[in-house]
Amino acid sequence: MIRLAVIGAGLIGREHCQLIRDHDGVELAAIADPSPEADALAREYGCPLFRDYAAMLDSAAPDGAIVALPTTLHAEAGHACLDRGIPSLIEKPVADTLSAALNLTEASEAANVPILIGHHRRHSPDMREARRIVAEGALGDIVAVNGLWMADKPDAYFDTDWRRQPGGGPILINLIHDIDCLRFIVGEIAEVRAFASSTARGFEVEDTVSIALRFENGVLGSFLLSDAAASPFTWETTSGQALYFPHRAGxxxxxxxxxxxLAIPSMRLWRRDAPDHHWQHPLVEKQTPLDGSRTYPNQLEHFLDIIRGRANPVVSARDGTHSLATALAVQIAAREDRTVAVQDLLTAAA
Ligand SMILES: NC(=O)c1ccc[n+]([C@@H]2O[C@H](COP(=O)([O-])OP(=O)(O)OC[C@H]3O[C@@H](n4cnc5c(N)ncnc54)[C@H](O)[C@@H]3O)[C@@H](O)[C@H]2O)c1
Structure with missing residues (x-):
């Protein structure tokens, strides 16, 4: 039985508690969260509650810890786990700044204590299949990519201060997942341009962004992001594999x-199979069947394998840092109205 602790029991931390309860071979050893709501949660799960996560790590000595704190607190908690030799699953983004992310990455590599970043979609069968289809050349050389993440977050979501402030918006909370997937399937993103707007809610943080992407391999892409639009066009809703979202195929x-x-996550594929490649001939449509497994339990099983010493993180702190750099490039491109090269940000932070 592997004993896991959850640090930060808010929106996603609570989901991690439930995932642990529902998973074989693992138990919730402790929760660390200073909020009054955490008392009832710890009672519900019948586990010790600590206000201070450092004291919890020392006292409960878990085999692994899940860090689900507000983003600005990720790096500090990651170091606390590393200092005690405890493997951690840190929610995305790995940190709020690139220098904090690189510092944590180097500390993890030097200590040889693994960190898994919570880019859960990498554990999804559709993402893995999409990467395989592209890599085996079934689409020919990739030319262009298009993506959408558009949902309407409820008003109560913004009662929490950090979500109304820069860094708490859909670029670092939601787009970073899509960036991570596109990096995984298509390759590294070299440069970005973006326009951002906050007019829907009037908060300091962005609510809607349009983004242009240039990948290192020359592929061009575009992406529309909004957390103020009533729409089913998010991976969460269209895949049916995420937590707390209804499924609507798309x-x-x-x-x-x-x-x-290739369309994702439906995994419909249209191919020009006729030898003369004429654009007025119908495309041949193919549907790739998927195993239907859900990403969060897959992610948890992978984390347990890391703790058992049977696997290396599929999303390491270094990998998560690259997704963070790309998301920050979008933020800067919108703010400064210019093209931003991801590598320039990584070099400047190193
Ligand atoms: N992978 C996903 O599906 C997913 C989904 C939502 C959020 N997230 C990420 O998870 C992180 C948390 O997001 P959220 O929406 O759950 O936030 P939240 O504000 O709902 O929860 C954060 C929790 O941390 C607690 N906390 C604050 N300071 C603490 C401290 N010093 N020690 C212990 N606990 C402390 C708060 O009391 C709160 O309960 C963010 O970085 C976000 O990007 C990931």
Whole structure:
């Protein structure tokens, strides 16, 4: 039985508690959260509650810890786990700044204590299959990519201060997942441009962003992001694999190549199979069956394998840092109205 602790029992921390309860071979050893709501949660799960996570790590000595704190607190908690040799699953983004993320990455590599970043979609069968389809050349050379993440967060979501402030918006909370997936499927993103707006709610933080992407391999992409639009076009809703979202079959990414196009997560693929490649001939449509497994339990099982020493993190702190750099590039591009190169940010922070 592996003993896990949850640090920060808010929106996603509570989900992690439930995932642990529902999973074989693991138990919730302790929760650390100073909020009054955490008392009832700890009673519900019948586990010790600590106000201070450092005291919890020392006293409960878990085999692993899940860090689900507000983003600005991720790096400090990550170091606290590393200092005690405890593997951690840190929610995305790995940290709020690139220098904090790089510092944590280097500390993890030097101590040889693994950190898994919570880019849960990497544990999804559709993302893995999409990467395989692109890599095996079924679409030909990739030309262009299009993505959507558009949902309407409820008013109560913004009662929490950090979500109304820069860094607490959909670029670092939601788009970073899509960036991570597109990096995984298509390759590294070299440069970005963006326009951002906060007119829907009038908060300091952005609510809507349009983004242009240039990948290192020359592929071009565009992405529309909004957390103020009533729409089913998010991976969470279209995949049916996320937590706390209804399923409505559809797509959130289109990957287009010289000989075919793949829609994700429906995994419909259209290919130009006729030898003369004439654009007025019908495309051949194919549906890839998926195993239907859900990403969060898959992620938890992977974290347990890391703790058992059977796997290395599929999303390491270094990998998560690259997704953070790309998301920050979007933020800067919108703020400064210029093209931002991701590598320039990484070099400046190193
Ligand atoms: N992977 C996902 O699906 C997913 C979903 C939502 C949020 N997230 C990420 O998880 C993180 C948390 O987001 P959230 O929406 O759950 O936030 P939240 O504000 O709902 O929860 C944060 C919790 O941390 C607690 N906390 C604050 N300071 C603490 C401290 N020093 N020690 C212990 N606990 C402390 C708060 O009391 C609160 O309960 C964010 O970084 C976010 O990007 C990931």
């Amino acid at each position: 797509d959130c990414y289109v990957i287009a190549g010289r000989t075919g196009t």
